[in-house]
Amino acid sequence: MANFINSLRTWRRTYVRPRALVQKLLSPAIPLLATQARLKKYKNTGQAPRILILANGGIGNAIEGTPLVQALRVLWPKAFLVLLGPKGDLFSDWCVVDHNVQNLEEAQALGPFEKTFMIYGADLRQVPTSDLGLFGELYAPRQNSTQPFLKPEREVYLDLAKYMGYRGQAPPLYVSLRRPSFQIPAGDPLVCLLPGSKPEHLWRHKRWAHYGELSKLLLQRFPQLSILILGTGHDPVDESLLKMEGIFDLRGKCSLAETGWILKQADLVIGNDCGPMHIADAVLAEHLVLFGPTCELKNGPRNRGLPIRVPVHCSPCQFDPVLLNTCPKAVCMEGITPELVLSHAEKILTARRSKQNV
Secondary structure (H helix, E strand, O other), X not given: OHHHHHHHXXXXXXXXXXXXXXXXHHOXXXXXXXXXXXXXXXXXHOOOOEEEEEOOXXXXXXXXXXXXXXXXXXXXXXXXXXXEOOOOOOOOOOOOOOEEEOOHHHHHHHOOOOEXXXXXXXXXXXXXXXXXXXXXXXXOOOOOOOOOOOOOHHHHHHHHHHHHOOOOOOOXXXXXXXXXXXXXXXXXXXXXXXXXXXXXXXXXXXXXXXXXXXXXXXXXXXXXXXXXXXXXXXOOXXXXXXXXXXXXXXXXXXXXXXXXXXXXXXXXXXXXXXXHHHHHHHOOOOEEEXXXXXXXXXXXXXXXXXXXXXXXXXXXXXXXXXXXHHOOOOHHHHOOOHHHHHHHHHHHHHHHXXXXXX
């Protein structure tokens, strides 16, 4: 025992006493240790941090950031939590946050904050330099949105909470739901189509061009089918599609929360990678996501969704801005045929019908 103690003392004199060496070895952990010390201070004194989550970029980004918001609430139950989300009622009745605001002016009025967590798409460049102090310490994902992702976007955000000391499981995705004031068309089955995406030139190839052909095939296979088209009034669809029996155009007629309610009622949701598809994922709807230029590892579904992609050597090109901007024809999306989508849709709808008949 004496020899062991002497050896331990020798190791301590040699390796531990030099403070610079210890700091160098522990440098990656020092921020976390300091954070844990602040956490202990909050717990012991009853103090709680004032936190702002900036999620005013895309709808999908904001939804993928909701596990982070919940983790921060678990980490600091008494925190003053403000969420700056997308415009609309996507998070209108969320009890996890103290305030749900939709512009920086409202957020600044509720400040100052000790910590601000930034979701992709959030931007503070319009804030005067003199006002940046209102946002406290800024935290953003290390993963750059122009670099290939090694895990889903929601997990990248959750890493921010883990860095702060969160050790729980990944919370679920969240969106608010509201029943529309108008009657939703009945159908057996009921299918929703989501043909939209951001209007920017950069994301033009995310849109799939064959919803009309797919609808014809679905109506032939399921004569009692009703198809609802959801999205904004600017989402383009084949005009011939709108003249078909059993097709109902609800573009621009539903809020985000109402869209979530409708998607939850659907037997199947089909769409390309867009914000409403993340809503479908959050409400646990069965859905097929058509991927072309974007990455299903980053944007893919968490729950009851199936990504569909055809192998193309240049896809996904999401992390190559030059290729994404100059691609003349999205062969990745053209390779997804209506027959391919129909084969997956038939399996899901037939299985759901079988369960209902049991």
